[in-house]
Amino acid sequence: MSRALQSIGRSAIGWLLPALLLAGWEIASRAGVISANVLPAPSAVGAAFWKLLLSGELLENIRISTLRALSGFVVGGAIGFGLGLANGLSALSRGLTDTTIQMIRNIPHLALIPLVILWFGIDEEAKLFLVALGVFFPIYINTLLGIQGVDPQLVEMGRIYGMSRSQLFIRVILPGALPSIFVGLRYALGIMWLTLIVAETISASSGLGYMAMQAREFLLIDVVVLSILIYALLGKLADSLARYLERLSLQWHPAFQNV
């Protein structure tokens, strides 16, 4: 019981500072210290939120952006994971592709935006491509490193057990590489939102980024701030989800004990 309270207390403490900041911000706005043209009061942002929620506009834009983010993530993540596995398991595959991948990695993927717009216009493919590209590298690198980092003696042990290649992969290599793969996953989720925000602000006709850019044109600063806050919340949500999965599948790992 007291343990449960303690753990609630521990997670509550993280929200203390944001709550205080919010309160301070509201007071400062009402007192006129912060001009409404620079930063609207939290209550104004709240009102904008309510209005957009009722009109259905907000949820629709969140839905569109989330869908884009996830589909890009699935495509880029799957390719990165697959190539990471292949290059971790086969020296031939690594020799064939790793140098190329490392070369491409040195180009910041957002630098490709002009080119991507030329290729795809502002269609969905443009966003999908950019997100997938951004997500690909962290997943690829960490999957590869994870596999290469599996204790060779454990693999040897697998051989002593007479495991087949697929058994060895499922029972030894994958669990051994999992901590590193999760590092890549969480990093990739961050990149996913970042890329999408940039792509949507530059070229889109729907989504959260588009909503923010529209609001900017009509000088609706409360909606702009709202969009930013929602991005932050979505990012946090994705990270929490990944952390939860991480805890669940890495219970054996000393770093993930509930102590």
Add this chain to the structure above:
Amino acid sequence: MAHLVLDHISVHYGNQAQPAVTQASLSVNSGDFVVLVGRSGCGKTTLLNAAAGLIAPNSGSVTVDGKQIKAPGADRAVVFQNDALFPWLNARENIGFALKLRGVAAKERDAAADRLLALVKLEGFGSKAIWELSGGMRQRVGLARALAAEPDFLLMDEPLGALDALTRERMQTLLLDIWAANNIGVLMVTHGIDEALLLATRIVVLAPGPGRVVRQIDAGFGRRYASGETVRSIKADPAFNQARAELEDSIFEGEAA
């Protein structure tokens, strides 16, 4: 009764100037406790890995009951210096792992694992994660895991090398207890002269450059322990000291030659 025979084997690693071992012969029967000693780099691990089937010799043969060995097998369990336990499984699951691969049901597996945990004096530790165990405990879990497959031979590469002196002494008697109770053949590598003398029924002395067998010495102190004598009284026996001096001499001679 099982026989493991290494017959004139030579192993030459691809990138080395001279062979790691050359023309080495030794045999382990059920009930034998064979200990490999010799300076670092003289090929002890190489010989053990050849016996395990982890490496194939360039010449010579490794046979069990006359049949050529081509790969690791459940009849030859291996214990490494680092426990090499799967950190994502708890102690019980590690021990039952070989049985799981064979399709033994969970209940039977756990019962077998708990029996083995008791054998290595770790009752009640089955649900512990590996990182919660001390080095000595891990090594005992590793031993239990090796025994789970009911092997004919136990191949151990410096299994006690990472342990402190006191834990090590207790593990030595535990090894003797298990060996005496199970009629298995043991092949073990150690750097400890006293350890070799106390445990072995036969000590195989290797010398480096290139690695080769220079002498095989019969010893009987382990048998004396198995028939009831205490370690203290064995070590107090002048014969133990004399045997130690002899063993040290032959290791030294091998290097000088």
